[in-house]
Amino acid sequence: MCNECGCGMSYAPTSRTARAATPAATPSHETVVAVRESLFGANEAVAAQNRATFRTHGVLALNLMSSPGTGKTYLLETLIPLLARIPLRCAVVVGDLETDNDAQRIARTGAHAIQITTGQACHLDATMVADVLPQLDLAALDILFIENVGNLVCPASFDLGEARRIALLSVCEGDDKPAKYPTLFHKADLMLITKADLLPYLPQFEPARSEACLRALANHSPCLTISSMQPETLAPLVDWLVREHAALKQPAHAWKAV
């Protein structure tokens, strides 16, 4: 996926289950030291700092994750003016492998948009987000949208310090995505089915089937079907955002530690 290796060696996967280590007797000149440490620990430590920063400033940080082209940027372009009327003040951090096109599009809404160009990295990590936070006036913000790199695999493993994770899936992608990418969808706090205006052309896509796949992941989060071409369909999403933002003010708000 990430072209990180480039070793040119052939790669032949064997069965996952064939990997279980066989317990063998330990020779007398050997010692087995038992430890337990997460290999994502370094990222998680930075994510915890980001989370604390957002909490201090009462900013609702949201991590938007989907395949490329699901409509993350277009949604933000449509949504931010609706939120401005409430008023909820928004800013966006957006990750892409190349170009600052998305930041430019979002900046036209008047919201502060910061592009992170990741080059080879196909996901954002907590340090990339921490590095751009000084550019934001957090005290003057209500919601920070973090648009992750379009990718359903890697972003799922990297906590950014967000309060909530939003997984998007467009009607063009097939309705069983949650079953195919459980790592990403099982942790989503909201699932959005996007491009609903195209549903008449894609009768084979059944939103109910997507939701059933999400429920099979024991995920009870809300699932909304929206179209950024039809702003009235965004009303339930606006309500969700208003509620989540209001909940921040309550001490009982469950700040998610992944």
Added chain:
Amino acid sequence: MHELSLCQALIATAERQLAARPEHAGRRLKALKVSVGALSGCEPDLLMHLFPHATPGTQAEGAELKVEFQPAQVACNACGERRDVSANQLACPACGGNNVSLVAGDGVFLTGLTLSDD
């Protein structure tokens, strides 16, 4: 996903764990044991494949990587069942309910270091 950076994190973690155990100073790191969860996003085979490329010049050079695959495991909050399940079917296999807690299979952990005197 990021198996090469995970290999690097693995080696750094192992070196840090060894540094914290001066009683083992001078012994050779013979094997590293890792648990890879079904919902971790990490591919065990890729990890095995890339590990030898990440070890040169580190304390893990020449060491063996033992990968243990950890299936998703849920504990049912309704009926109390605790069982391994498939990664995209996390509902309780006993009662069918989906009020469950994921108790294993969500992460990648260094779980053991084999040290040798030879």
